[in-house]
Amino acid sequence: MAEIKGAVVVDVERCKGCGLCIVACPKKVLDHSGDVNSRGYDYVKMVNPDACIGCTSCATVCPDSVITVYRAKI
C-alpha cells in the first residue's frame, strides 16, 4: 500500500540552531547535529528520517526559513 513519506532539507548556513523546529516536530525527526556552521551555530539535521511525514510543522515555525519540506506517496 502506498504510504505518505516526508523529508526535509536544512539549509545549514541559514540555520541558527534555535531548536524551535525540533520541538514543533510531532515525529521527533530533527535534532541538533552536534556540528557547527561557519557562523558557529549548531545546526539541525534529520536524526530519524524514516519517521518524517512531511507535515511542514518544522518549516512553518522556523524564523529563518531554513527548511524545505518534501512529501510524496511511495
Place this chain on the structure above:
Amino acid sequence: MTDQELKEIMKPENIVYKKSGLLRDNIMHYCPGCSHGVTHKLIAEVIEELGIKEQTIGISPVGCSVFAYNYIDVDWQEAAHGRAPALATAVKRLLPDKYVFTYQGDGDLASIGAAEILHACNRGENIVCIFVNNAIYGMTGGQMAPTTLVGMKTATTPYGRNVDRNGYPMKITELIAQLPGTCYVTRQSVETPAAVRKTKQAIKKAFLNQKEKKGTSFIEVVSTCNSGWKIDPIKANKWMQDHLFKFYPLGDLKDSVKDDPESYKQYIE
C-alpha cells in the same frame, strides 16, 4: 529509508514548503528563535500569494526590525522612531493604488509612537499595521516597554515592573479597537504551526481589507525576545504562553468596517 527512497521523495514536484521567493537570500540579523523572523516570513508569503509585490510599500521602524527592508523584497521607506503610521499615511495618500503597511515593535508603537498610531487609526487610514509586541525594548538591550508585565524584570526594572514607579502595562490594541477608523483589529502569535497559520490568514485579510478600502487593519503579534528576556527560545515561547497570553489574550477584537461618516452628522444638525 534508503538513499533511493529519499531521492524519490526529494523531487521538485514534491515540495510542500520552501522559503518564500520574496525573502532575500541574506541571513537575517535577528537572534536565534526571534519572532520577528517568523512574522517577516508571513508578510513575504502573503504579498507573494496575493501577487502584489510591485504594488507594495513597507514602512520600517526603529527597533530590532529596523532592517526589515533588507529582507522582504518590496519597496520600503524607513521612518523615524515611532513615526511609521505618519509616513504610511503620506505614502498611501500620495499613492493610493499601492498597498502600504507598517511594521513596528512595542517600544516604537506604544511608547514614542503612541500618538502616531492612535491618530492614524482614528483617521481610518487605509493601511495595514503589523505590531510585534515582545513586551520589551529588544534592540537597545532589554529595557522596560509600556507593554512590559507587572513584575517582569528588565534592564530598567531589575526588581520587576512596579506600578507605583513604572505605571501599568498598556493594552494599546484594546485602545485601537475602540477607534472608529479601524476595521479589523486582532491579536495573534507565531509560536506554533497553528498560530503561524492563523497569523498568516490575519495578515492576508488585512491586505484584502486595504484593497476594499475598509479602514485601518491592525494586527498585534504577541512575540518573544529571548535575548531581552534572558531565556532560550523554547522557554521564551513557553513563558509567552504562560504569562503574556494571560494579559494579552489572542483573538479578534474587531472585524467590520470603519464607522460611516454619515452617522457623525447628527450631532451638528
